[in-house]
Amino acid sequence: MSYSGTVVVGGGVIGLSIAWRLAADTPVTLLDPAPARGASWVAGGMLAPVTESWPGEEDLLELGCASLDRWPDYAADLGVELRTDGTVVAALDAADAAQLDILADHLASLGRAVDRLAGRDLRQREPAIGPSVRSGLFVPGDLAVDNRELLRHLMDAAARAGVTFDRRRATLVHPGEVELADGSGIRSGTTVIAAGAWSGGLHPALDRLVRPVKGEILRLRARPGVLAPRHTVRALVESRPVYLVPRAGDELVLGATQYEAGFDTEVTVGGVRDLLADAERVVPGIAEYGLTETAAGLRAGSRDNLPLLGMLEPGVLVAAGHHRNGLLLAPITADAVRAMVAGEDPPAEVLAADPARHVPTRR
Numbered sequence: 001m002s003y004s005g006t007v008v009v010g011g012g013v014i015g016l017s018i019a020w021r022l023a024a025d026t027p028v029t030l031l032d033p034a035p036a037r038g039a040s041w042v043a044g045g046m047l048a049p050v051t052e053s054w055p056g057e058e059d060l061l062e063l064g065c066a067s068l069d070r071w072p073d074y075a076a077d078l079g080v081e082l083r084t085d086g087t088v089v090a091a092l093d094a095a096d097a098a099q100l101d102i103l104a105d106h107l108a109s110l111g112r113a114v115d116r117l118a119g120r121d122l123r124q125r126e127p128a129i130g131p132s133v134r135s136g137l138f139v140p141g142d143l144a145v146d147n148r149e150l151l152r153h154l155m156d157a158a159a160r161a162g163v164t165f166d167r168r169r170a171t172l173v174h175p176g177e178v179e180l181a182d183g184s185g186i187r188s189g190t191t192v193i194a195a196g197a198w199s200g201g202l203h204p205a206l207d208r209l210v211r212p213v214k215g216e217i218l219r220l221r222a223r224p225g226v227l228a229p230r231h232t233v234r235a236l237v238e239s240r241p242v243y244l245v246p247r248a249g250d251e252l253v254l255g256a257t258q259y260e261a262g263f264d265t266e267v268t269v270g271g272v273r274d275l276l277a278d279a280e281r282v283v284p285g286i287a288e289y290g291l292t293e294t295a296a297g298l299r300a301g302s303r304d305n306l307p308l309l310g311m312l313e314p315g316v317l318v319a320a321g322h323h324r325n326g327l328l329l330a331p332i333t334a335d336a337v338r339a340m341v342a343g344e345d346p347p348a349e350v351l352a353a354d355p356a357r358h359v360p361t362r363r
């Protein structure tokens with residue numbers, strides 16, 4: 001049986017970020033039959049704790065904002081570009097506007113004021129928005145990143161830092177040992193379970209704590225002459241959320257559906273139809289775009305939408321359950337795991353994500 005100081009199971013944005021940062025301290029093996037794919041490959045790329053927030057999820061907002069603060073350094077270390085134009089949030093009907101008022105009031109009560117704008121003012125800020133939009137918000141601080149560019153840079157940075165990529169699949173994690181699908185195993189000082197929606201099967205404590213949440217998403221290409229959005233545009237359309245995230249060049253990412261459908265990743269006609277129809281009501285110009293890709297991915301849902309970040313038992317850590325915010329939370333997750341592996345305290349905002357809130361853990 002081979003030995004590695006630290007084994008990271010899963011090479012999406014979370015596992016890659018952890019492996020890259022940990023490799024500065026210890027030899028790291030990253031186990032994944034298909035690294036840099038998973039939900040991380042599919043995602044929209046918003047780094048948006050403020051527009052994702054909701055009353056009752058204050059711990060997630062704190063965690064997200066603490067990670068957003070780390071993003072500029074994390075991106076600079078990787079050589080990845082960030083979009084800093086901010087987010088406009090649009091409401092179509094009166095009920096949608098009332099939902100945005102709840103969000104704006106909630107943020108104001110936390111001292112995080114956002115600009116409330118009438119439809120006309122919103123269109124002035126983002127001319128691609130159509131006349132049906134009634135009102136909205138402008139959130140300057142949210143960022144966005146090209147997730148696929150990020151993954152390419154993470155793979156390179158991890159390899160340069162000395163991470164060993166092992167394309168085998170893990171089946172079960174014990175303290176000091178990882179069982180593999182080919183019947184062999186790897187001994188390790190510490191194992192980090194970072195296998196996204198698949199993490200629930202890798203340790204008995206995670207059974208039913210992490211579940212797949214399907215999301216469909218489209219990629220569009222601007223054709224000559226279209227009026228392309230400059231900002232990330234999020235909207236509520238008769239209570240259904242939809243978003244458009246511009247990329248450098250002519251790409252626009254349009255997401256995303258959300259279903260509880262097990263491990264199904266087939267893109268459905270209904271999902272694509274709803275996304276296009278809702279998005280067109282907000283940004284009419286998308287009818288002139290080319291449709292270049294449809295995809296579905298599996299978010300790793302947790303019971304309370306906070307990730308599971310911490311020790312399950314001596315030598316076994318979990319970093320999973322990042323649900324809709326795995327890209328946003330990658331920098332703070334990597335910093336937290338690096339601290340915990342070194343026996344140091346993680347950032348304070350991470351304490352709310354300790355898996356001990358759901359299951360007995362051993363230290």
Ligand SMILES: Cc1cc2nc3c(=O)[nH]c(=O)nc-3n(C[C@H](O)[C@H](O)[C@H](O)COP(=O)(O)OP(=O)(O)OC[C@H]3O[C@@H](n4cnc5c(N)ncnc54)[C@H](O)[C@@H]3O)c2cc1C
Nearest residue numbers: 010012014038039040044045046170196215325326327328
């Ligand atoms: C449609 C959609 C849009 C999204 N948009 C955003 C967004 O705008 N902003 C944001 O912050 N987040 C977004 N998310 C969420 C984000 O994509 C996830 O939270 C994030 O990618 C989770 O990363 P991960 O590394 O935990 O999981 P994944 O990226 O799913 O990676 C898990 C990895 O584990 C590997 N693996 C699985 N089982 C095993 C095993 N047994 N052994 C070894 N390896 C294994 C897989 O091959 C995979 O590479 C979105 C998600 C979806 C689906």
